Structures are given as structure tokens and as C-alpha cells.
Amino acid sequence: MNRFWLLIFGLPFVAAATIDLKDEPLDWPGTYHFEAVRMSISAGNVQDYSVWKTNHSSRVDYNKGAVKSIIVDENAKYRYGVSYEIHPETDDGEDAIFKCNVMLGSEDNIFDLKIILPETDNFEYVGPDSQTVENTIKFVAEDSDLETKTIKTIWATYDEKNNNWHPVRYEVKNYNELLGLLEKHEIWDYFNFNTGFDKSAFDVSQYDCDDENVEEHTLQSETVTKFLMFMDPENDKHVDHVFNSFKNKFVRNYADNNEHETRRNIFRKNMRLITETNRQKLGYTLGVTQFADRTPEEMQRHKGLRTRPEGKVGNIPFPYPEHKIRDIAEDLPSEYDLRILGYVSKVKNQEDCGSCWTFGTTAAAEGALARINGGRLLSLSNQAILDCAWPYGGSGCEGGSDNAAYDWMMKFGLPTEEEYGSYTNADGICNIKNMSTIYPIRGWTDVTPLNVEALKVAAVNHGPLSVSIDATDKFSLYTGGIFYDTTCTTKRLNHEMALVGYGERDGDTYWIIKNSWGPDWGVEGYLLISSRNNNCGIATEPTYVVY
Template identity: 50%
Template structure:
């Protein structure tokens, strides 16, 4: 609230300074379509860029480096999330400066948006007039400040009296590190050759023979054409550095890859809330995928030692005021995504992430990287078996007795069982206990996430999840009673009326949505509300 009031006072001050402020000016906003050229000068890095720009309400194009790089974005409605074309020159032994075009389809998690080189005009305040090289123009200022950063923007524009529209002339941006009192970024943009109309031909891409990205190709390829499958499989091997030991393994992997292509195409041809695509797991056998899970169910009747502190009536009252969206990653209490590879240790990664988040929230926001490898090496006496699997309760009971050390002292995750070194540690972080959240309750899960999260949750990870690349995952074949994978719940959100949980997985940053996936809140999707837990310090 203080920062908001500070911002308002600043804008009121600058808006009343001087005698040149005109209250009868129309609102500063840009035309729905226009073209211009710009020179961007970074006074902090010394970089100078020349750009050409075209914009309509549904399309944008930016040319960089005197037209060498062209980026065309197309906004689309409905279930199409836009298109983007990246065009660049390539020179090889066969040709010189040949334009290559890559087409990318947007998705629910990564929709294509139009590129803007003019700032949003909301919150800019008119402060008077100034004389630039072209003559007298109007000046506007914008200020935003939080605990870490302060941003100032000044834009100069003049009003075209014939059309009552604003024409940009210059933009200057300053970004300061508030803690250090240091200038981080200082950019200056000069705009010229502004035109209020756009010839639609500038968006034509037919001459560039654009090819689709790998994910699009997995949907469009003819899986009954051997040469097509071979071509995509070769690209997959190159992208993921696959080197098979002999022809037999090569043929086995290719057959698995082809089967997954068929699964991807069959799914994507249906009306679904999520999309499948070729990812790094496209050549893995079901047995290998089991090694990328590893959850063993807790013993019957085994529950947390700290009771859930909310009654049904408490939850009903609190849930009336919950935010529509919540994401703990924005609070800086979620560590980077790990890749468990072929060690069945999801039970250590999901629980360790919960401990890291709880510790950060308990110590003023300081996030420490804790060593899940210690659980793999040392917790065998708690009914767990290292890379051969374990339970969340086994992990918690061990952490109650010994505590987790930091990765810095114990060592990083190494995808293998190892010698236990817990008794050599100078400091560990034991937990007081863990709490089982009321099962099968969306409200209880949201309240626990906001007040105590992140949470370690158990799910049934199916074959469809293996090929997930975007969207809100919902697989009716999931069996909520057959939980086989431990993951970390970090938030929830909403898209076009569908609500979803934001889940951190342990299959690497290059899987899913940067290592995460969104899963529907409907019907206890894949068992996510069956056994959620959080830790207590």
C-alpha cells in the first residue's frame, strides 16, 4: 500500500509541475495499425539495433539487423493459440544467405502474442511539452517501484490533429536496483517514418517455404510412411544425442518411437485440454519409465504426526476469499527442477522440494538447496530402497530423526545409490513432522498450499503424461488408487473456465512446461488429492 501511494504522489507531482500541462489532451494511446522504424540504443551495454515494425490488431512483424531476421506473429482465437514465423539467413557450402523459415504453433501454456516495440500507455502521465529536433512535442512519464527495483519511462509524442492520434517520437527507459542504488538498464528508442496504414503483403510468408517445429511435425507426419518416420526419428536422435549400441537396439527404439507417434497423433486429433508431442522420453520402454517414478505406497494407516489445523467449517469460510490464481514460484521458495533419470527416487525429490519451500518460508525467504541424495543413501532402515523406490512417509520419518543437509555440503544428486555420509555433516535441517491434508478436498489443498506449501503429492503417472508438452492434463484412465509417482504441488490457476494445479515434476527442465505440468482439478485427477502432505519445522 505504501508503494502504491508513493507512486500516486509521484505521478500527481509530475502532472502538476510547470505551466505547460494541458488537461484537454486526448488519452495517450496508439493506433490499432501502424508501421514505423526505430533505433534502439542501450546506453548500459553499448548495443545499437535498427528495427522495422508493422502492426495490426491481429498481426505483428519485426525486422532486425536491416531485415536479416524477420519475426511475424499471428494472433488467433478459439483453441488456436497463435502462430509465429522466424525467418533468418543461412550460408552453407551449397548456398549463400538463403532464408530459412521456422513455424511455431502456440499452446495453452505458451500462446503466441503480438510483439510490441511501443510501451503500453496505461499509467503514463502527461508532464508538459519539450523541444526536440523535430519541434515541440508532448512528454509523458511512468514510474513503477517495488522493494527490489525502480523503473522510469519517458515517452515523447505529438498529436496528429487531422486524425487525433498520437505519433511516437522517442522513448527512454531507466531500471534501477533499489537495494544497491545502481542503474541496471538505460535504453533509448528513437522512432521515425511512422505511417498510420499497413500493407497486408508485409505479412506474406509463402515465399519462405516455412517448416513446422518438431512438435507440430509429430502431429502432421504420416506414421504409415516409413521414410517420414525415419526422418523424424533421425531428428530426435540428433536433438537428444541418442547413440544406440547396435542395430537391434536402434530398431527397438525406432519401433517405440513410432508407437508413441501414433499415440500422440491419436490424442491430438481429439478435442482435448492438453497436447502431446515428441519429447526426450519418446524412445523409452514402459519398464524404463517405471524407473522414472519409484513411489511405493505408504503403509496402511500411516499418517502425519501433526494434525491438519483446519476444520470443515474453517475451510469453508477461508475458501470464500482465496485468490483465483496462486504460484509459489513467484515467492522464490521453489528450487530448480531436477531430472531423476533412471533412478526411482521421485519419493526423495518430491519430499525434499516440500522441505526446501517450508524452510524458506520459515527463515525469511532464504532458499537452500537440500540434498535428496542423502535420502537415497541413508534412509534404507525406514522401509525405503534408494533408487528402487520408497514412500513419502519413510522420507519424512528419516528427516525427523536426521534432517536434510545442503547439497553444498553433502554433494549433488548423482542418479545412483551411494555411501551414506550424513554423520559427517556439520549442519542438517531436521523437521518437526509432517501433516496430511484432508484428502479429496480442493479447498483444503488450496488453503494448505497458500499457508504451508509447497506440498508433496502422490499421483498415478500414466503413459499419456510421458508425452505431455502443454495444456491442462486430464486422463480418465488414471487410477487414483494406484499411485506411483511423487511430485510437488506449487500453485493453481485458471484458463478459460478450467482450473488446474501447477505441479513440479522430476523429469528435467526439458520435459513438459519447463519441467512442470498443469493437471485438472476435476475428479481427483490422477489421485492428486489422495495423499497430499506438507512439512512442519
């Protein structure tokens, strides 16, 4: 926290000692340049900004200038204004170059300049408060209804020479009155605020944004409706446009206006997460997925993994001594993909049934069976596990553990999907005794945990593997790249999937993971996740099936 307080100590200001500041309305100059740091205490992330604004142009740089947003309002050349999004990309020679994206305004889409500074309506003068910078004045605005209470605080200094206010700090707290919780807490620190700067900051030609090098987008482009390029989560028109596109794509029909507003608020929150994450250029992207309007409680129905009983382990030991694993791994290929070998069935969708524990384990069983079946891949019925594994610790759509599925497979075996029936997204009556052909397993093996080489050895010789993960909000919005989430844990595992291969990029090993959220999620239903630091617990409890 101290770092962010120190950022503003050097802020220039002119103290007002000769006028009564109570009579000076809080308002910002029309032209300014400043730098800022926004710290979301509730979400645990930090973002830096550099901002330039005049009455006709605005520019915001994110992530130390890596991503730039420049807007020019209506003029002789662009009747409804124009917006540029400029970000670095790597060319074939692996050199970073700026990619210039442009969207022209229209009668229905007139671009508003990005202000960044908080609106000052309804703020009341409190008085001097120099806890941040000497001679700072404090203003407060409060708003509340039956469910929420919002307290906004602005600290500012007054420039008597130019008769305007300069922001120092802005804090917003949103309370859930029903639950008594602080749901949102953000602090913005502003520094180096001034009203004079070189207007060449708005010259897009320095980033090769001429007519030949730009990529033009429209409001209907996927870059806009899915990846939110040019969209501002704080702009109601932008939120409504993307939300309407989302509702049409995923056929959302809400019960009433109250539910619609609740879903829209969740959607806006996820828009913020998407834009903030993508601007950081972390090597992966988030986007608007089918889960962008779901509550945390609803998302649990799209997972379903339960913790194994304490002391429960596989009945067949991992056959590779730990001291020999590294030597064995040295002879393995740098990339390996079981999909190419035909050991992986198509991506399926568990929908809103907490049955992930049946999908990950069934994928492991399908691959193991193909290995001893001349490479013949059969689609086995995870619905049978869902219906029948109750005596072994499964609870149908309410969730289960990998060992519950495995123990049931050892006793009864898996039938094919063709004979037992397709997945129904619901608990059903167990029909295993009427199956003509079943494939019982001999057991299952726990792979040496927290060991990248051990997972590679297991994947090549025994995969696919069933793996567990802490699936976070970011995970649900994943759309591509090598995922590495600093907000997840390695122990709070809530989702089961299948590891079907691995690869390398820039010396970093990543795992290829088959999910059970349908082919429209992620990369055609798959996740690429970094092996570094056991991210999200992917190497905490890997297993495979033995026939």
C-alpha cells in the same frame, strides 16, 4: 460396441449376384469420399475421420472437422507438392478462427497422398460374411515371425455397376507370440462411401490459406520434429525423419540393429499417441520428449513411488476442520504461485533412478524451511535421503514412499546440497553424520484428500506440497496446456512431485506441479493439471512438512 456396429448399417452397396467375386481383385477406387470411426480396443480410444481423395489430392478431417489435413501432389505451382494442416485457435476476442499451416514439398520430401484405407496386398478371399452388412465379402491376410503374429481382416461389398470394391470394416490384431498376448486390436468402420463428390473440398482458400495468412514450416521446424505436424506415423519416411531428429537431439546410440528396430517401433507407437491426442484439441499437447523410445519397464526407473504402509499417516493433524475449509478458501486468491515468492528451488532431474519420492518431499521441506527462515531458500540434499533412508522403508533407486523420507528427516534432518554433495543418479554411502548443519523436521501433515479447497488452503499457508500421481504414457509425453488424462487412475500412484501453486482457466482450477525430469520436459519442467475429478490421483495423498 453396439454404437460402432450401427454406424455402418446405412452403408449403400450394390450386391454382386451375377459375377464370381473370387475373380475380382480386392482394390479400392482412385477417387472416393467416406466417413469412418476407428476404435482402438487395446488402447481404449476412438477417433472419427472424414476422407476425400482423388488421384492428385487428399483431405482428411479429424475430430468432427476441427483438424484438417489437405495434400496436393506435384503440379505446375508446387513442383514437389504441398501439405496444409488447418486447425482452430482462439483469438484475443476468444472467437475460434482457423489457423493455416503449410509445408512445401522438396526433392527430399515429396508428399504422398493420405490414403487412410488399408493396403489390400496379400489378402485372400474367404467368402460371404454378412455379420456386418448384407452381401459383404470377407478377406484375410496373416503375417508372422518368431515373436509376433498379425491377422488383418477386410469386409467389403462389390459395386457391380462401377466394378469396384467398397470397404465396410477393417480389423487388425497383433499378437505377441512369446507372451501369448493380444497387443493391438483395432476396428475401422466405414460408412457413406461414394466415388462422386464436390472437388471444392480441396479448396484451401475457404480456410484463409492464402499467401498472407499461412505459417510456413520446414522439416526441421520444432512443430514437425516435436509436435509432428505434417507427419504421418504410418509413413515410414516420416517416422525415420522424426526418429533421426530425436536420436540426434537426445544422443541415442543403440547397441545393434535389433535394438534400433525395437526403439523405432516404440517411437512409432508414441508418434501415434501424440498425433491422435493432439488432433482432439483437448486443451493440452503431447510431443516428442526424451522418453519417446522408452519401454514401460524403463519408465519405472524415472518414477519410483511405492505405496505407503497401511495405516501410516502424518504425525501432525491438518489444522483446518473440514466444515470450515470452504469458508477459508473463499478468501484465497484465484491464482497463487510459490515460485514467485521464492519458495521453490530450480527443477532437477532424477534421470533413470527411481528417486521421485526424495524429490517431492525435499521440495516440500525446502519451501517449509524458507517460510521460517526469513524467505531464504536453501537447496537441500535429496541425495542424503536416497543414501540414508533404508532403515525407514526407502530402497534407494529402487523406490520408496513419502513417509520413508519424512520419517528419516524427523530423525536426522536434511543437509544442504552444497555440503552433502550434488545428486548422483545412484545409491551412495550415507554420510549424514559428517554434516555440520542439518535441518530436522518436526513432522509432516496429511492434507484432507480429494478436496480442491483443502489443497488451496494448504498450498497458500504451508506449500509446497508433496503429491502423488499416476504417471501414464501420455504424461511422459506432455509438453503444455492443462493436462487431463482419462486413461489414468486415482489409486495406482507411481510418481511423486511437488505442488507449487494453482490457477484458473475458463472456470477450471488447475495445479502447478514441479516434476523431477529436468527443465526440458513439460513446461520448463512443470506440469499444469486440471483439478477436476482428482485427475490421475493428484489429490489422493497430498502432504506438507512442518518444522
